[in-house]
Amino acid sequence: MEGASGTSGTSGMEAVVAGGVEDRSRAMLLMGSLAVAVVVGWLLLGWSRRGRSLPPVVSCVVPFVGGLLKFVKGPIPLLREQYQVLGSVFTVKILTRNITFLLGPEVSAHFYKAQEADLSQREVYQFNVPTFGPGVVFDVDYSVRMEQFRFFTEALTVKRLKSYVTMMVEEAEMFFSKWEDEGEVDLKEQLEQLIVNTASRCLLGQEIRNSHLEKVTSLFHDLDNGMLPISVMFPYLPIPAHNRRDRARKEIAELFANVIKARKASGKTEPDMLQAFMDSKYRSLGRGTTEEECTGLLIAALFAGQHTSSITSTWTGAYLMKHKEFMPAVIEEQKEIIRRHGSHVDYDVLSEMTSLHRAMKEALRLHPPLILLLRQNHSDFNVTTREGKTFTIPKGHIVGTSPAFSNRLPYVYKDPDTYNPDRFAPGNEEDVKAGQFSYTSFGGGRHGCLGETFAYMQVKTVWSYLLQHFELELTSPFPEVDWNAMVVGIKGKVMVRYKRRQLTCE
Template identity: 25%
Template sequence: MTGILLFLLIVVLVYLFYKWSTSTYDFFRKQGIPFRKPVPLLGSNANMFIRRKPFHEIIDEWFHEFENEKVSGLFEFRRPVVLIRDPQIIKQLTVKDFDHFMDHRVLITEDIDPLFGKNLVSLSGQKWKDMRATLSPAFTGSKMRQMFDFVSTVAIQTSETLKKDIQNGSENNFEFKDFASKFTCDNIASCAFGIEVNSFKNPTNDFYRIAKKVTNFASLKVGLKFAGYLAFPGLMKALKIKLLDKESCDFFKEAIIETMRTREKLGIVRKDMINLMLEAKKGKLVHNNNNEDSSIDGFATVEESHVGQSQVTRKWDEMDLAAQCFIFFLAGFDTVAQTMSFVAYELACNPDIQQRLYEEILQTVNEIDNQKINYEQLQSMKYLDQVISETLRKWPAAPITDRLCTKDFELKYDNKAIKFEKDVNTFLIPMWMFHRSPKYFPNPEKFDPERFNDENKHKIQDFTYLPFGAGPRNCIGSRFALMEVKTIFVYLLLNFSIEVTEKTQIPLKFENLPFQMRPEKGIWVGLKPRT
């Protein structure tokens, strides 16, 4: 009798769990919106979490299943998510009706993990607006000029170290992501924290070691945590499960907060990110020129909206500002290194493009005496900007982004309507698919920098090229990222030609990982010293 009751109890619990896990799956059907059929609990993400396909192929499936529809639905576990395929709707939701879709989904709140929860990407509502306005002056062209010497110094040091290593007989065959991440680590350590680490000579330094650890989102442990945040956010919050381990948290807190305290105490001034955060703390970080022309810094550079140019009176504590340095490091370390890898790959595969770029760089450098370029000279190289812009089209650093509904909203289009519920619905912008669509970019698999020359770039339809996102919630660090990538390739190409080797995988294939794109065999190239 006891066994029968236990069996019945299990059946009832399984049934109740099934009903709960599928209780939202009629959301799109009720509104007459086509949607991807969900699997109980896993929603439309089953292929992603059981790692059956690369992330970009999953996005491709979502996009093309209802490719003639401007809007369709899918489910992120139990959450109804709207996929947008129309540039004009993206413009409407991210700009015109921005107040209804101000936030990203917050997976990790500040009470669970302050470094993640307090950074600009995770903040929401008015606090995000205030932080965006506080930080915006730190990422203007004038502030980039101040930090350019740090970036240039690291780039020159990197090129000289490589040259000596190759001359001394080191193997001339590089997994470029590994190389690039060492450069970005050294660069961010210098520009953000005022610390020189030289990860090429000392690859076991704490900055590089911990940066590799905290950006290893492919590990099973981190993957399970992310799945938990998405599927059971209340439970993860109740259990206070952090993404970062104690060593990583303590390292960044000490590196940032202790450096800020030391500089305040000793009156040390260095024109880097820590100094900008100290100015923000004192309320001294303000726009010197609200009308800066973003086009000077490259086609892909995003413009700051009215949100970033507003005045802020909020006072920030040390952890608020430390979290911004942390996300600056995290984003600048991995995503910039990824973009650098794709630039190297395309230059190796397209030697004619590489040669033209080298000639432009050489001509610019020959016009100065010490062969060390300045910020204005970097931005004057039009073909360099075309190459980087095309790389970001073909290989966007973030293949998809999201917005959370913050006020109830009804989207009307083509005699249809879909209701967004506050704090329930999210919409997705699949940048990967817009960038790879022949409708917007003919022959999209071809690497063609001429798409971005003076004659053609104005033909690109608004809100189809989104390497740094869209609207006021776009990436605040676009100028810095572009400056990093451009600078390292100026000095690399002055000293080396980048070549295909027997290890170079053509075409690239990717691992079956959720949320990221990682080439299954890495990106291998050779660096041949120029005579």
């Protein structure tokens, strides 16, 4: 037994040793293979990167949070500073994210023209979801979002725009009829209220405009104030502003649901955006819109148009009153309009106001309400600067561009910080001569603003009426930019002295 056991034990030990040698051989072979694979991988990676150059990175004294600290003074000062140092393409590291900025028409073309699969909005604009609500815009996949954008397009056809202009004119006449024969007003506050009235009438419907305007205005104020810089990173943080936002969103949904149900029950239709959304149908889903979706789309429409139109209306007037050399052209244009059309103003009449259009366009060039546009990058792409240097923008970066910065590039616009509507006059057309995406106040490409024509008509309606019926003088200092708002607006009051008159064609 012992012999047998000894023999058996010896054979077992040999087997273990032999197995150990074999295992070590396999391990060494495996390690060798892995080493070869790593070397080959690095060689292939180096080969794939040969000839490609990543954007320069903004230097930060403090790692990890350094890029965030760079934004303390605001994004535009950062872009101006780094453009001078690094050029038109550079990367800012913020916490764990890389944001690569493309500044200028040459390098931003891909940003505006890229397919959603390559550069997408949804990831970077998730902070809008609590405000707009579930099931709309950035809370749905791309195919559904495109259908919802089609609903906006169908709600802004020329036929519908003509009906909206009729409402705009009526609202302007009602609003300014309450002004005294002469006096002084905060123009910014007055135009904000008028735009609320107009937007409510055209977008939300007569029911809201006539019976619930004060309530809805208050609720939208809470919605607006619930969209803070911190909301971009933490949209669901349980802070008071977010709590008020959520309560306001719930009340608005209930109010709109009641209006929609009442319309459906009565069988009546209205020429407003609410009705357009109620009548919209998803081709891919085979159904109409729900009450919740109509509410979300209306909130998105009001957010897109209300602030931008009131801000642009105020800047347009402030610049015309400050730069009096451009006022005679718009006044003479109004006289010519009166000669041809009398007191009648409609969509076609507004379309003839080219001098006023240029005045507004120039105000928007200097002060686009949305100063940054962002996308999530899903595939590497190259951009080439004016100087001929090519950079590869890596997959995974957030890609940004800035209308506020690009609209003031001196190689595109002569004296770019100077107000000059004539730069867009026939024969000058600096934006056209500089090429596509030189003027981006309304974005551009695949995601250009759907409400651009609506905005022009709205602001031109306001200023056509003011120019024809009032003499105006800016009495406060020229307004400053309020960089602290999510939609960049105007700081403080814009005081204007007015005197009623009736412009004639003589």
